[in-house]
């Protein structure tokens with residue numbers, strides 16, 4: 001998703017761009033009645049703007065996207081709760097829940113319409129310096145030479161590993177169970193998140209043919225509990241899920257096949273080196289409770305494109321680490337701040353100690369009564385704050 005967005009942002013610039021991916025990069029025909037893909041992203045207003053300006057949003061809207069206007073968060077072991085609404089900041093929506101496959105296909109459709117170079121089924125296996133360039137070797141033996149490599153190859157980035165970029169990692173000792181479920185009551189365009197004793201449980205609203213009875217769930221829990229929940233047959237799983245969610249949307253009627261993903265938060269100590277830049281999950285993976293992973297990635301792509309295009313206009317050498325550092329300086333503090341906040345949240349809500357339980361309940365209640373603090377939070381979630389690239393500016 002993030003690499004494709006960057007490639008599109010560099011189109012028509014006179015730069016020679018080659019997008020390579022280990023997958024076939026083929027478009028799947030979309031059927032409106034198709035089952036939901038288990039992997040979804042909550043796209044912020046800033047991401048929507050970036051995708052609109054890259055000509056991708058129409059492709060998303062034509063396929064399937066689910067707007068949400070409200071967010072409701074509560075502590076399962078207390079009485080603290082908080083409610084956010086788009087109307088509090090005079091916005092129409094807080095964001096859209098979109099299946100990752102839909103985002104990828106809309107990006108691919110646009111890429112196929114441009115004259116950007118694309119290499120499918122191109123799995124990178126080796127890379128090394130050769131003079132001022134990188135020499136890349138693919139799994140099928142082909143070699144490529146490039147002065148600048150931008151790694152958007154995800155959480156387990158091969159580029160990051162092959163170039164020895166150090167990371168800081170936190171293992172949450174948590175797995176996330178991901179699937180789509182049908183409930184007996186409509187979700188009312190609300191994203192729901194309950195903090196349970198084992199971790200956060202999110203119900204994200206999905207819409208199909210105007211029906212509001214499907215949700216995408218992300219259930220973070222201990223590996224042992226995840227293993228037990230994954231082994232349950234559908235009816236028993238639905239019953240456990242309904243209980244863990246306090247039946248807020250009535251009965252959980254059915255669940256699609258489940259995926260289980262181990263959760264790690266990871267941050268590269270540097271995003272750039274001579275001839276190299278990391279963006280998206282290759283640079284940072286964040287706990288899904290924030291629902292911000294790909295949103296940070298799209299902002300990385302937009303800022304890096306802006307930096308490269310400005311440098312190109314000035315005739316600077318794009319692979320120069322001094323040029324690339326401008327991107328790092330703009331993105332790293334923002335990403336780190338959000339990751340630190342998520343780390344704090346995660347710990348606070350995992351804490352069993354009575355004073356900490358009291359603190360989080362009191363904190364939630366306090367913030368709930370502070371409309372200005374809530375509006376600040378909503379603006380941050382909408383991506384309306386901070387050093388925004390032109391592609392994301394309202």
Ligand SMILES: Cc1cc2nc3c(=O)[nH]c(=O)nc-3n(C[C@H](O)[C@H](O)[C@H](O)COP(=O)(O)OP(=O)(O)OC[C@H]3O[C@@H](n4cnc5c(N)ncnc54)[C@H](O)[C@@H]3O)c2cc1C
Pocket residue numbers: 001002003020021022023040041042043122123124125152153154155157158176178218261279280281282288290291292293294295296297
């Ligand atoms: C349970 C869960 C829930 C989430 N929910 C949200 C959410 O609500 N909102 C949100 O914003 N984010 C969410 N995220 C995070 C989001 O999914 C990621 O941030 C996003 O997928 C990162 O996109 P990316 O393009 O950087 O990397 P990826 O999507 O991982 O793409 C990497 C690409 O690199 C290619 N590749 C990998 N290795 C190689 C190689 N060696 N050679 C060639 N190509 C290669 C792959 O084929 C792929 O196309 C969630 C994550 C999880 C685990």
